[in-house]
Amino acid sequence: MISVSEAYDIVLSTAQQFGSETVPLQDSIGRILAEDIMADRPFPPFDRVTMDGVAIRFDSFDDPDQAYIIESVAPAGSIQRVLHDPMKCIEVMTGSVLPKGTDTVIRYEDLIIHDKSCKIQSIVRKGQNVHAMGTDHPVDDILLSSGHQIKAIDINILATVGKSSVKVTKAPSIAILSSGDELVPVVSNPLPYQIRMSNVHMLKSRLKELGIVGDHFHINDDQAEIKDTLMELIAKYDVLLLSGGVSKGKYDFIPHALTSLGVECLFHRVLQRPGKPLWFGKNKDFTVFAFPGNPVSTLSCFHKYFVPWLSASIGQKYIIPKVVLRYDVEFKPDLTFFAQAQVEFEDGKLFADISKGNGSGDMIHPAMMDGFVELPQGKSVYKSGEVYSFIPFYSLLK
Numbered sequence: 001m002i003s004v005s006e007a008y009d010i011v012l013s014t015a016q017q018f019g020s021e022t023v024p025l026q027d028s029i030g031r032i033l034a035e036d037i038m039a040d041r042p043f044p045p046f047d048r049v050t051m052d053g054v055a056i057r058f059d060s061f062d063d064p065d066q067a068y069i070i071e072s073v074a075p076a077g078s079i080q081r082v083l084h085d086p087m088k089c090i091e092v093m094t095g096s097v098l099p100k101g102t103d104t105v106i107r108y109e110d111l112i113i114h115d116k117s118c119k120i121q122s123i124v125r126k127g128q129n130v131h132a133m134g135t136d137h138p139v140d141d142i143l144l145s146s147g148h149q150i151k152a153i154d155i156n157i158l159a160t161v162g163k164s165s166v167k168v169t170k171a172p173s174i175a176i177l178s179s180g181d182e183l184v185p186v187v188s189n190p191l192p193y194q195i196r197m198s199n200v201h202m203l204k205s206r207l208k209e210l211g212i213v214g215d216h217f218h219i220n221d222d223q224a225e226i227k228d229t230l231m232e233l234i235a236k237y238d239v240l241l242l243s244g245g246v247s248k249g250k251y252d253f254i255p256h257a258l259t260s261l262g263v264e265c266l267f268h269r270v271l272q273r274p275g276k277p278l279w280f281g282k283n284k285d286f287t288v289f290a291f292p293g294n295p296v297s298t299l300s301c302f303h304k305y306f307v308p309w310l311s312a313s314i315g316q317k318y319i320i321p322k323v324v325l326r327y328d329v330e331f332k333p334d335l336t337f338f339a340q341a342q343v344e345f346e347d348g349k350l351f352a353d354i355s356k357g358n359g360s361g362d363m364i365h366p367a368m369m370d371g372f373v374e375l376p377q378g379k380s381v382y383k384s385g386e387v388y389s390f391i392p393f394y395s396l397l398k
């Protein structure tokens with residue numbers, strides 16, 4: 001067996017790029033940019049009026065009782081107007097181009113307007129209520145960098161620069177494979193010795209949350225069926241997420257079947273709980289994460305190893321959160337312990353409350369948790385106030 005840190009390093013060392021693809025703007029949310037998004041013109045692209053009111057030439061204002069004749073009106077979306085007489089003004093609307101010959105805007109609330117003239121009723125500062133051209137970003141400035149995960153708010157930027165389609169990193173094609181004669185479909189009424197499939201549905205749903213569609217397959221504990229199915233999946237997909245059939249049982253045929261098909265075993269069994277029987281391997285074009293079949297083992301291995309690998313493969317930065325233990329925790333086996341926990345932000349720190357759980361076969365308890373605190377092997381008591389890595393089940397920013 002190898003340590004968790006060794007297994008983690010091996011997994012990340014195999015991360016690979018799967019190229020890029022172009023998707024429609026509205027389909028790009030959650031994807032990772034594979035190009036820099038540049039300003040195609042200055043922002044704002046003109047001296048922009050930010051308040052409804054009138055535009056004047058500041059140098060012309062020297063008498064509070066001065067009346068300005070309104071020379072014309074400049075609505076948003078019209079060509080730039082020109083102030084012909086510096087002692088007059090032009091009525092302007094929010095979003096319009098500042099008229100040529102003016103440099104200052106006085107809002108309606110600070111004016112008295114009568115017929116076609118107005119008087120200013122406030123202190124005037126040169127350049128007020130004008131958003132000068134290029135002050136946000138000059139042309140060719142990078143607005144969003146390659147590797148950025150696109151959020152809904154970024155759609156505004158992409159649309160502004162005319163990106164009706166966006167180049168994003170391509171995610172791997174993923175097959176999810178359940179194994180075992182004891183598993184039956186969710187709609188079935190299981191016999192006393194059978195259970196309904198659950199791990200694969202969790203994996204498929206979690207992939208969907210990560211923006212990936214996974215295809216589900218099932219195999220029984222038959223050597224010929226296992227080998228034939230694996231051969232088909234190796235030819236068609238980039239990644240296999242497998243649940244069950246990788247321990248030391250008499251019917252755990254999958255590790256041998258994978259190696260016989262040219263998938264190199266990079267490690268099998270890790271000094272961790274839960275998830276000790278984890279199997280990981282690859283060939284040139286195919287990567288396999290074979291998780292132990294117990295639900296909590298599948299959950300921990302998926303989030304500890306696969307999610308960081310996926311992030312590295314699609315060019316997304318993966319940040320490992322840190323948590324503070326709220327209470328002492330004891331764990332005597334010389335293994336890394338993935339402890340189920342609820343977390344809470346307090347005073348800018350993330351505190352974790354460890355919950356014992358009911359073993360790796362209980363999926364109900366983890367549903368009430370936020371993730372696993374990774375308690376490294378080498379000690380048996382983890383003290384309140386100590387800081388450890390956290391493996392979340394979801395984005396902590398949601």
